[in-house]
Amino acid sequence: MDKAARAEWWESLPAGIRDEIDGYVLQDSLLGAVRVVVDVGRVSHGIGVGVAQLIVDDRYLHYGDRVARTPASPLDLESLTYRASGCAGRIVAIEAVWDGDTVHDWFVRLLAVTVDPAGDHALATVYSSTAKRYLGEQEDYGSRHLAAVVAERVGSALATRLSVPFHFASPDTPDDEAPRWQP
Structure with a gap:
C-alpha cells in the first residue's frame, strides 16, 4: 500500500478510531497503535502488521515533536x-x-x-x-x-x-x- 492509498484509508476511518490510534501515537505507544490498525483493517482491507506499521509511522511523522517520546535510557x-x-x-x-x-x-x-x-x-x-x-x-x-x-x-x-x-x-x-x- 503506497502513501496515497494509506492516506485514503486513514481518511475513510471513523473519527473515533482515528482518535484512538492517534492517542496511542501521541503517547509513543507504537504497538498499541499498530494493534488497533490491524484489528480494524485486517478483514475489511487485508491490512497486516507490515502495512499497519507504515500507517502508524505516517501518524508519527504527522505529529513529529508533539509525540511524548519515551525518555532516553541513562547511559552513565x-x-x-x-x-x-x-x-x-x-x-x-x-x-x-x-x-x-x-x-x-x-x-x-x-x-x-x-x-x-x-x-x-x-x-x-x-x-x-x-x-x-x-x-x-x-x-x-x-x-x-x-x-x-x-x-x-x-x-x-x-x-x-x-x-x-x-x-x-x-x-x-x-x-x-x-x-x-x-x-
Whole structure:
C-alpha cells in the first residue's frame, strides 16, 4: 500500500478510531497503535502488521515533536550500576542484543543476564538518537552503527565494574538473531 492509498484509508476511518490510534501515537505507544490498525483493517482491507506499521509511522511523522517520546535510557556508569543492583538474581553477564522496529530502525538493548533466578533484565535501550547525543560530533566511527558503538562502550564498562563478561555477538552488523550469551 503506497502513501496515497494509506492516506485514503486513514481518511475513510471513523473519527473515533482515528482518535484512538492517534492517542496511542501521541503517547509513543507504537504497538498499541499498530494493534488497533490491524484489528480494524485486517478483514475489511487485508491490512497486516507490515502495512499497519507504515500507517502508524505516517501518524508519527504527522505529529513529529508533539509525540511524548519515551525518555532516553541513562547511559552513565553510575545509573547502569544502580539499575543492575536492582536485578533479581546473581548477574553473570552483561549482554548487548540488537532489536528494531519501523520507528527507531535498529537499536541495541543492554541486558543483565542473571541466574538464581535465570533471566534477562533490561538496563538500557540505545537508539541512534541517544547514541548521537552520547558520542557528540568529535569522532568518526566509520560504517559502524552508533548504537552499537555506545552499547559496546557502556556495556563493557559496566561488565568490568561488575566483574562479569560482556557479550555482543554482532557488534558490527545488526542481527536480531545473533547467538545469545551462554554460561
